[in-house]
Amino acid sequence: MRHRTRILKGMAVIEVTDLRKRYGDLTVLDGVSFTVEQGEIFGILGPNGAGKTTAVECVQGLRRPDGGTIRVLGLDPAEHRRTLCEQVGVQLQDTRLPDNLKVWEALDLYASFYPRPADWRQLLEQCGLHDRRDTRFGKLSGGQKQRLFIALALVGNPRVAFLDELTTGLDPQARRTTWALIEQIRTTGVTVVLVSHFMDEVEELCDRAAIVDRGRIVALDTPAGIVDAIDADHAMRFTLTAGDPADLAALPGVSRVTRTGDRVVVTGRGDFATTVTAALARHHMPVSDLRIDKRTLDDAFVALTGRPLDPQESRS
Ligand SMILES: Nc1ncnc2c1ncn2[C@@H]1O[C@H](COP(=O)(O)OP(=O)(O)OP(=O)(O)O)[C@@H](O)[C@H]1O
Known part of the structure; x- marks a missing residue:
């Protein structure tokens, strides 16, 4: 695969072992284990409600698991959240900013939260927002908002960035632009965890992916490896x-x-x-x-779970 070269084998940035989480009677994570290596783009893929966000929020120290161990850069996020905050960038699924905040003001504000922030002027350039510097958040297009959220996730100069449901609601052109930006982030050496329910996005961007279904990992490999493992002609x-x-x-x-x-x-x-x-x-x-006939992660998901992930949305 074309992305393999940047991964420094053996340097685990994230190690999750037997992660468990329940909400009342509902088991949301049922023994999830995976590692993410330095410089990787790692996908967490699964249908709505599979437990992806819960898993990622446990890894970020935002939720306490009921069982299992998590290490991020060697630290337990539940105990070392403050230390990790400086090294981990997060773009949450439902980020909101005040409509009248200008793009540069948002970046300047977020940069002030970190001890060693990136130069946000460079990030503006990198994210293709230099001509939107003075635009108010409420006036940005969906794609521009997402690129601003990515810039905000990177402004603290993180070693790991979590990007959750990046391209939901974007048109095909805006999705491609966002994907190109993530490819570019890879070249800076930042490890990226991409949470998605789009198969094509994971196939396009990720070095490896975990397919999560009903709180369990049903496949964990390169996208090509997952597809090749399907037992079908x-x-x-x-x-x-x-x-x-x-x-x-x-x-x-x-x-x-x-x-x-x-x-x-x-x-x-x-x-x-x-x-x-x-x-x-x-x-x-x-x-x-x-x-x-090319087989895809969609075919793999059907083979693994007996049902399509989301035929409508995965093709939008
Ligand atoms: N705080 C909570 N209290 C109770 N149930 C919750 C809570 N947060 C999430 N859930 C439930 O846990 C399950 C997993 O949710 P989660 O958000 O982790 O899934 P997801 O795979 O990220 O889905 P999506 O793609 O829709 O965001 C869902 O059934 C959800 O309704």
């Missing part, structure tokens, strides 16, 4: 104008070859598509309209 489809595709069935990884007229579907696992393509070229069998 995928298909390549093409038009074959000459030759007999039956022999393709003997290739490694191929499970089935079907032909309807000149349309051929080959199903298989692993790297079968590369093997099939090479065999077609070797035997001078010309193909056109080649398509390989």
